[in-house]
Amino acid sequence: xxxxxxxxxxxxxxxxxxxxxxxxxxxxxxxxxxxxxxxxxxxxxxxxxxxxxxxxxxxxxxxxxxxxxxxxxxxxxxxxxxxxxxxxxxxx
Numbered sequence: 001x002x003x004x005x006x007x008x009x010x011x012x013x014x015x016x017x018x019x020x021x022x023x024x025x026x027x028x029x030x031x032x033x034x035x036x037x038x039x040x041x042x043x044x045x046x047x048x049x050x051x052x053x054x055x056x057x058x059x060x061x062x063x064x065x066x067x068x069x070x071x072x073x074x075x076x077x078x079x080x081x082x083x084x085x086x087x088x089x090x091x092x
Contacts, residue, residue, distance in 0.1 A: 032080075035079075035081070035082060036076050036077065036079050039055055039058055039063060039076065039079065039082070040055065040058070040085070040086065041055050041056065041057065041058060041086070042054060042055060042085075042086025043055045043082050043084070043085055043086045044082065044083045044084040044085075044086060045063075045065065045079050045080075045081065045082050045083065046079075046080050046081050046083055047065075047074055047078045047079060047080060048078050048079075048080045049078070051065070051067065051072070052067070052083070053065030053066055053067040053072065054066045054067075054086065055086070056071055058076075061075060061076055061077075062074065062075060062076060063075075063076050063078075063079060
């Protein structure tokens with residue numbers, strides 16, 4: 001019984017860390033992964049480096065963004081957020 005009482009603070013600390021740090025982080029990772037998988041042509045996006053562009057082409061693991069008159073190719077994992085959902089009839 002004494003060992004259980006001695007281990008109780010450590011167990012409580014682990015539970016608190018799980019609910020305050022680990023669980024929200026894994027939830028956020030799942031949200032980002034689903035957002036990156038749901039990318040469509042015409043979506044306005046921001047990369048992790050801060051580049052704003054429009055999705056021009058989507059390949060398996062890469063996305064081509066149109067920024068002004070340039071086409072830039074990024075890994076799909078470099079997309080941080082979708083700022084505006086576009087439509088599938090992308091204006092060239």
